[in-house]
Amino acid sequence: MNTDNASSAELSQLLARLSNQVEKLSRNVTKLENEVAALKQRSDEEIPEDVLIAISAAVSAYMGNRGTVRAVHFLRHRSWSQQGRQAVQHKAKWQ
Template sequence: MTDSPTNAELLQTVQALVKRVEALENELKRLKDIQAHDIPEDVMLAITAAVAAFLGKKARIRQIHYRTDAAWAQQGRAAIQGHVTTHSLRREQV
């Protein structure tokens, strides 16, 4: 006796997989659309003003990219993990 699936079960499995692939393709398209949006002019002006205030002069901004990951959290972890304090045993002075 074999446990091979019937044609109806195979068709149902294929249809479920097609739906999953379509959902993943839609999600990928949505994420690409988010990344492709231009940065609004007011945001660009705010970034330019912040850079000018930091540098003390007007600077030309060449590129600005949206970050979709937790860049601040990653940078904070890197700063904390990079700040190593070495503990040494006190040596008796002779």
Template sequence: MEMSNEQLLELVQGLSQRLDVAEKEIAELRKRSDASIPEDVVLAISAAVSAFLGNRGKIKAVKYSRHRTWAAQGRQNVQLHIPQL
């Protein structure tokens, strides 16, 4: 399957356009992941956790994770969990 220079040029231009779109999407995702969580949202989550635990839990720290999805964060927490003996 031989391709002419014109066909190759069209393919390269098409790939360049797709790459530009992908780079814009990545830049937008980075902006979202770098955004801080408002204090009122952290307080609402803390209240929900406290209510779930029956007001027995204490929040000692808040760690911001740079994962794209909640599922990825959950997997990381499960994999990092070390059972206490």
């Protein structure tokens, strides 16, 4: 009977240790899954165009490639034109 009690106590200790290890592993897996989800979200974000241009220019300069400009487009913003009109109209008032 003593051996049965001893083996029963050993089994319960072993079961408790295994249970603790499973809980610890579950927490680690959850933590890693959260990190992977955050990394996936970051990789899905688009890189801004100005950053890509800066990286391209740096790589091109490092490799000694002289780029050529093929096209330039000037865009007029409404705010610039409005400010210009306001300045002209304001001057006309005081003259």
